[in-house]
Amino acid sequence: MNHNLSLQHLKLIVYTEQAAMKIKCPGCKKESKWEGNPFRPFCSERCKLIDLGAWASDEYSIAGRPEDESDQISSEPENEEERD
Numbered sequence: 001m002n003h004n005l006s007l008q009h010l011k012l013i014v015y016t017e018q019a020a021m022k023i024k025c026p027g028c029k030k031e032s033k034w035e036g037n038p039f040r041p042f043c044s045e046r047c048k049l050i051d052l053g054a055w056a057s058d059e060y061s062i063a064g065r066p067e068d069e070s071d072q073i074s075s076e077p078e079n080e081e082e083r084d
């Protein structure tokens with residue numbers, strides 16, 4: 001009985017270790033290996049480059065937003081004054 005229990009425990013440890021070695025790629029959400037993967041946490045160089053590109057385009061869109069919003073805000077009070 002004790003022997004069976006320790007075998008089950010050993011299986012659990014091996015299972016957990018295998019699970020820990022797998023990662024989910026932030027790019028394509030696919031599972032990929034962690035060990036021996038030069039592009040981790042990504043599954044491939046392509047996903048790594050795509051993510052870097054998304055970061056750069058995000059920065060550009062954020063920088064362009066405040067100007068558009070301030071343009072709309074400044075034009076609103078003018079319309080109200082004209083109505084009076």
Ligand SMILES: [Zn+2]
Pocket residue numbers: 025026027028029030042043044047
């Ligand atoms: Zn990927």
